[in-house]
Amino acid sequence: MQDMRIRRVVIVGGGTAGWMSAALLTKVLGAGLSITLIESDEIGTVGVGEATIPPIQVFNQAIGMNEADFVKATGGTFKLGIEFENWGGLGDRYMHAFGTIGRPLGLTPFHNFWLRARQAGKADAGSLWDYSFNYQAASRDRYARLDRIPNSPLEGIVEAYHFDAGLYARFLRQGSEAGGVKRIEGMITGVNRDGENGFIRSVTLKSGETIEGDLFIDCSGFRALLIGEALGVGYEDWTHWLPCDRAVAVPAENGPRLRPYTQSIAHKAGWQWRIPLQHRAGNGHVFSSSHISEDEATATLMGNLEGKPLADPRTIRFRTGRRAKFWEKNCVSVGLSSGFLEPLESTSIHLIQTSIVRLVQMFPDLNFAAANIAEYNAQVGFEYERVRDFIILHYHLNRRTDTAFWTACREMAVPESLTHRLDLFRQTGRIFRENNELFSEVAWLQVMVGQGLMPESFTPLADKLSDEQLGQYLADLRQIIDANVARLPGHREAVARLVASAA
Numbered sequence: 469m470q471d472m473r474i475r476r477v478v479i480v481g482g483g484t485a486g487w488m489s490a491a492l493l494t495k496v497l498g499a500g501l502s503i504t505l506i507e508s509d510e511i512g513t514v515g516v517g518e519a520t521i522p523p524i525q526v527f528n529q530a531i532g533m534n535e536a537d538f539v540k541a542t543g544g545t546f547k548l549g550i551e552f553e554n555w556g557g558l559g560d561r562y563m564h565a566f567g568t569i570g571r572p573l574g575l576t577p578f579h580n581f582w583l584r585a586r587q588a589g590k591a592d593a594g595s596l597w598d599y600s601f602n603y604q605a606a607s608r609d610r611y612a613r614l615d616r617i618p619n620s621p622l623e624g625i626v627e628a629y630h631f632d633a634g635l636y637a638r639f640l641r642q643g644s645e646a647g648g649v650k651r652i653e654g655m656i657t658g659v660n661r662d663g664e665n666g667f668i669r670s671v672t673l674k675s676g677e678t679i680e681g682d683l684f685i686d687c688s689g690f691r692a693l694l695i696g697e698a699l700g701v702g703y704e705d706w707t708h709w710l711p712c713d714r715a716v717a718v719p720a721e722n723g724p725r726l727r728p729y730t731q732s733i734a735h736k737a738g739w740q741w742r743i744p745l746q747h748r749a750g751n752g753h754v755f756s757s758s759h760i761s762e763d764e765a766t767a768t769l770m771g772n773l774e775g776k777p778l779a780d781p782r783t784i785r786f787r788t789g790r791r792a793k794f795w796e797k798n799c800v801s802v803g804l805s806s807g808f809l810e811p812l813e814s815t816s817i818h819l820i821q822t823s824i825v826r827l828v829q830m831f832p833d834l835n836f837a838a839a840n841i842a843e844y845n846a847q848v849g850f851e852y853e854r855v856r857d858f859i860i861l862h863y864h865l866n867r868r869t870d871t872a873f874w875t876a877c878r879e880m881a882v883p884e885s886l887t888h889r890l891d892l893f894r895q896t897g898r899i900f901r902e903n904n905e906l907f908s909e910v911a912w913l914q915v916m917v918g919q920g921l922m923p924e925s926f927t928p929l930a931d932k933l934s935d936e937q938l939g940q941y942l943a944d945l946r947q948i949i950d951a952n953v954a955r956l957p958g959h960r961e962a963v964a965r966l967v968a969s970a971a
């Protein structure tokens with residue numbers, strides 16, 4: 469019988485997507501595969517992408533990465549959530565904190581008890597975030613690895629990382645090359661396809677060298693060299709929902725605090741990120757070029773740095789949307805070549821992770837079964853669309869009247885899937901997570917409440933406690949959280965201790 473196994477994988481691109489793909493493929497399928505990664509120093513990488521979400525830990529563990537070595541090598545810090553300032557209204561502030569909030573009782577999600585207490589006018593119900601361990605730790609710049617709060621039924625800290633994107637790629641490269649990945653530096657100038665079925669057979673470099681492969685992974689960034697340029701797969705444009713199309717980015721010295729969270733500060737026509745690393749802060753201003761000029765966006769960014777800039781600001785252009793198909797013939801797109809939503813909820817690196825994990829789980833043979841490819845495309849498409857809805861939510865749910873940008877975002881028609889979710893929450897306080905979508909009920913809850921949407925009612929199941937029991941339950945939770953946050957070390961100290969333990 470003919471051997472139909474795939475033997476040669478070619479990864480085009482050496483940014484975060486390329487090296488994450490190389491690292492996981494080598495680790496999981498390495499023995500039977502020859503993996504070649506091609507990258508061009510002349511072109512370089514996008515050079516941003518420094519905030520992550522908790523599942524990155526699963527990826528790092530899967531490739532056998534040691535946390536202390538990784539945090540040391542990448543200038544990493546911990547991230548417990550994202551603080552949003554000026555989003556619902558000017559002067560508003562809330563956090564999308566990772567982890568849970570409060571504790572459900574039986575079948576009743578926690579927020580229903582909180583809503584009941586609020587609606588009964590009980591001032592001591594406090595804010596939703598009084599019941600978030602992550603928020604309470606983050607807002608006091610505290611952090612420790614803590615899976616559960618001791619002597620309680622409550623979950624502990626849930627963390628992700630901030631890291632230097634360039635250093636992360638370098639760190640992954642070291643591991644991948646040690647695992648047998650062959651790296652070629654050079655610019656691809658030609659993509660050669662099979663005359664009959666249109667499959668990619670090889671790529672040609674500027675030097676004249678030709679690299680053949682069975683499976684090609686397009687990690688070439690916004691250029692989408694293989695999936696877009698060579699195979700002609702189109703791009704679904706989502707700028708009517710996500711209108712920001714540029715970012716100006718600059719590294720700067722850190723401010724006085726080492727916050728264990730990302731900051732997202734909304735401005736006139738977009739928002740600014742602040743990402744604290746050990747050695748510097750990443751800063752950027754994502755904006756809509758139809759509403760403000762690049763000069764104005766740059767001035768806003770430079771006027772809102774916490775420390776001295778360490779380089780000249782640079783502009784990155786993008787178009788929000790997704791590739792019409794993520795896998796076409798023998799080419800799978802991973803990273804920016806497959807689409808870009810925008811960095812608001814730090815989802816791009818996560819989408820790289822899930823794409824490459826899916827590819828491993830659905831790894832083809834030389835038959836390239838059509839049903840396998842269709843399934844892959846459907847799963848990645850669903851994930852993109854739900855993340856898209858979550859990001860649109862932040863823009864749409866605002867009460868700002870100070871600029872045309874925010875008014876347009878509030879008044880735009882949003883996808884039906886999002887309208888339904890908003891109606892359901894507004895009318896009943898209910899939120900459901902569908903299939904394997906990325907963001908949990910608690911994530912949606914925080915953004916909806918944080919941006920001013922309070923439901924009209926809550927589940928009758930929340931009435932099973934007496935008023936007294938309810939008051940006691942809420943007070944106990946707040947007390948446990950408060951007492952345990954007070955025992956946590958500072959974030960700076962926790963990072964220093966971890967780095968000191970690295971190899």
Ligand SMILES: Cc1cc2nc3c(=O)[nH]c(=O)nc-3n(C[C@H](O)[C@H](O)[C@H](O)COP(=O)(O)OP(=O)(O)OC[C@H]3O[C@@H](n4cnc5c(N)ncnc54)[C@H](O)[C@@H]3O)c2cc1C
Nearest residue numbers: 481482483485508513514517519656689803804811816817
């Ligand atoms: C403003 C902004 C902020 C972001 N912030 C975040 C964030 O906080 N969190 C997050 O998760 N994500 C973020 N992202 C997304 C994140 O940066 C990307 O998902 C990530 O860097 C992956 O990029 P990539 O590897 O797909 O592409 P790139 O980094 O652009 O790499 C492309 C690679 O392809 C190579 N290449 C291209 N053409 C050729 C050719 N002809 N020949 C040879 N090689 C070629 C290049 O040399 C390079 O190595 C952000 C993105 C932007 C634009």
